[in-house]
Amino acid sequence: MIVLDRLQMRWTIVFAALFCLQTARMEAQPLVWDAVSRDYTAKSGETLINFSFAATNVSPADILIRGVRTSCGCTVAKLPPLPWRIGPGTNDHLEVTVDIRGKRGTLSKVISVETSSGLSLLTVNVKIPEDRGMNMELAKADRQAVFKNDCASCHLYPTIGKTGEGLYLAACGICHESDHRATMVPDLKALAKSTNHDYWDTWVRKGKEGSLMPAFSKEHGGPLSDEQIHSLVSYLTKTSASLDLGNPFQTQ
Numbered sequence: 001m002i003v004l005d006r007l008q009m010r011w012t013i014v015f016a017a018l019f020c021l022q023t024a025r026m027e028a029q030p031l032v033w034d035a036v037s038r039d040y041t042a043k044s045g046e047t048l049i050n051f052s053f054a055a056t057n058v059s060p061a062d063i064l065i066r067g068v069r070t071s072c073g074c075t076v077a078k079l080p081p082l083p084w085r086i087g088p089g090t091n092d093h094l095e096v097t098v099d100i101r102g103k104r105g106t107l108s109k110v111i112s113v114e115t116s117s118g119l120s121l122l123t124v125n126v127k128i129p130e131d132r133g134m135n136m137e138l139a140k141a142d143r144q145a146v147f148k149n150d151c152a153s154c155h156l157y158p159t160i161g162k163t164g165e166g167l168y169l170a171a172c173g174i175c176h177e178s179d180h181r182a183t184m185v186p187d188l189k190a191l192a193k194s195t196n197h198d199y200w201d202t203w204v205r206k207g208k209e210g211s212l213m214p215a216f217s218k219e220h221g222g223p224l225s226d227e228q229i230h231s232l233v234s235y236l237t238k239t240s241a242s243l244d245l246g247n248p249f250q251t252q
Contacts, residue, residue: 163228
């Protein structure tokens with residue numbers, strides 16, 4: 001009997017501790033999300049991916065959502081007028097849309113939710129299948145899109161202030177020396193017929209309409225100055241002088 005009483009007392013202490021721990025967690029996180037991360041694999045042809053996060057107020061007081069920020073412009077949160085009030089014991093939903101046009105690989109974006117009870121961080125992950133046909137159609141619509149919005153972090157910002165070989169690696173190598181480049185994106189160091197300074201200057205400045213090749217000169221909507229283009233063309237001319245080169249931007 002004494003043994004049972006002691007065992008019962010121990011379980012009582014355990015349950016009391018668990019109750020206190022749960023209560024502390026609820027007090028520390030009065031706004032409870034049904035998930036803090038969501039994953040999705042995009043289907044071929046999809047451009048806008050929608051996510052929904054449910055938030056429940058487990059506290060005895062109102063919680064105000066004062067603002068929501070996303071990690072880039074391709075991710076948009078749909079909100080009611082702020083401050084967004086969630087009453088005690090009630091729940092609501094935060095809708096998030098991710099624009100995956102021009103993206104590839106796995107895209108991860110963070111949504112920061114500022115509330116009266118603290119900061120909540122949510123994450124969405126989108127696995128984007130290779131769809132070269134869709135990318136080509138997007139490039140035909142706007143081949144300069146590679147320098148805009150989220151794409152700028154890889155294709156525009158790294159070129160700032162660079163010249164010569166450094167500029168080649170930042171502006172050209174990112175696509176033309178990629179292990180996963182599309183079949184229509186050639187290796188510039190393994191082409192089929194000779195070229196010269198004027199050839200490279202024309203392609204770098206103007207690119208090619210109807211292809212993935214953008215125009216890099218500022219006069220045609222690109223990021224590079226005349227000085228940068230001159231240094232890049234000089235580098236390309238010098239490094240390709242001894243090769244048997246061809247049209248590097250011919251689509252297949």
